[in-house]
Amino acid sequence: MTSPTPDKLTVDSDRLWQSLMDLAEIGAYRDERTGLRGVNRLALTDADAAGRRRVGAWMEEARLSVRIDQMGNIYGRREGADPSAAPVLTGSHIDSVATAGAFDGCLGVLGGIEVVRTLNDRGITTRRPIEVAVFTEEEGVRFGTDMLGSAVAAGRLTLEYAHALTDRDGRTLGGELTRTGFDGPADVRLAPPHAYVECHIEQGPVLAEHNVPVGVVTGVQGISWQEITIHGRAAHAGTTPTRLRADAALAAAQIIVQLRAMVDSGAYGELRATVGHLNVHPDLTNIVPARAEMTVDLRNPDDTHMVRAEEALAAFLRDLEDSQPGLTLATRRMAQTAHVPFDKSVQKTIAQAADDHDLPYIPLLSGAGHDAQEIAAICPTAMIFVRGEHDGISHNPREYSTPQACAHGVNVLATTLLRLANED
Incomplete structure (x- = not known):
């Protein structure tokens, strides 16, 4: 009934x-x-x-x-x-x-x-x-x-x-x-x-x-996920001069700092940036990392600001690669959705x-x-x-x-x- x-x-x-x-x-x-x-x-x-x-x-x-x-x-x-x-x-x-x-x-x-x-x-x-x-x-x-x-x-x-x-x-x-x-x-x-x-x-x-x-x-809001793989060169931590290193972990750290600077600048609207996954290889105490793998999660309620932030990050990655001999970077798009x-x-x-x-x-x-x-x-x-x-x-x-x-x-x-x- x-x-x-x-x-x-x-x-x-x-x-x-x-x-x-x-x-x-x-x-x-x-x-x-x-x-x-x-x-x-x-x-x-x-x-x-x-x-x-x-x-x-x-x-x-x-x-x-x-x-x-x-x-x-x-x-x-x-x-x-x-x-x-x-x-x-x-x-x-x-x-x-x-x-x-x-x-x-x-x-x-x-x-x-x-x-x-x-x-x-x-x-x-x-x-x-x-x-x-x-x-x-x-x-x-x-x-x-x-x-x-x-x-x-x-x-x-x-x-x-x-x-x-x-x-x-x-x-x-x-x-x-x-x-x-x-x-x-x-x-x-x-x-x-x-x-x-x-x-x-x-x-x-x-x-x-x-x-x-x-x-x-x-x-x-819009969401952008990327995976960045950084290839450097493994080296002995004690015997390799700093000027001769291609340190993948250092490059990863520089990317993290740059992302925070982009957020704090206010130039990209209400941008939020997160590195939620970071691995280094060979992951040993006394070896300069030869490779680093990281993810970058960007969020923005404004699609125009999101595009500008992605372009700025891509430019920074190119400059980072050019400025450090022996370093190469590759990116892979994981997900992308607009507002x-x-x-x-x-x-x-x-x-x-x-x-x-x-x-x-x-x-x-x-x-x-x-x-x-x-x-x-x-x-x-x-x-x-x-x-x-x-x-x-x-x-x-x-x-x-x-x-x-x-x-x-x-x-x-x-x-x-x-x-x-x-x-x-």
Whole structure:
């Protein structure tokens, strides 16, 4: 029996929290320094596969029909009164970095499932179907390209490119899909949904600074990832004069200092630059490094400033190579996405839902990349941010959002999905 459609939806906060904590047990580890429990669930590892199976089981228990595509993206579908209507899509990812918490990505996936459970509990049938997605390798830390599953689903990257990507042990993504059993039969290209809404922890301090529980996300800033390999010359640390060295580690350090100088100069707008990975070889105390491998992560909300920053970095690398005999540098593009603005009508629906739940909110731009920026290419899209604790720290065992904060965000998600799924 179908119940009357309510004006807004409130989810079971205890059930949502229990789902978050149960999923956090898969891939759990204890941080040796702090003693805090973290999550290590890199994409398509055994831990990620176990998490996917758990989420798939929850989808089936919520009476969702589950399909898996050729990228391992998982979709759970709840039919609407008009099965031919384009669905409203929600979701995120459950893969993590190696030092994660329990909320990044997971809140969006489990929040979507909780919305479906609530609709089931209330006996509500929406006009449009609702689908909950789990996208593959959003983090990009294992196979080197972030938002990978959603980028292929939306058509920005090809399936062949994605399947051929390798991790640092030489394993291909395609091979790991097969090994873990997530090489699904469904077509990877996603038919355009009616709309996409993603609920996510903020991963920053802005909501806490403004003392508001939720944010209406206006878009995602541009992101550029590069890998730089520096070839120098190995030499004895005691017998080789400094003037005769081609020190790959010194060159890496100079690049790091230059990146900070570019940020501090203000010449490139609100540029942020991070070297998150740095290895030297042969990595021995008494040998001048012959090779250094590093990654450079650039972020900028302005595409023009981003282009100028990339050009300035490229010029610095050329000058560095020319100024030090015996030194050669090679760069490889890992990922690049422009600033993505979100749909204003979906933002308005989210803002109205927050108002109806008596939740103050602010608009804000996302500093992190999300699957939503890929899906925005094929349908109206926006995001809901949920307030975090500890200055919004993320990608860290200290990552934390309270049960109340998570419930606030998913209540807004539930009401937003309900209204979008009843649109003509």
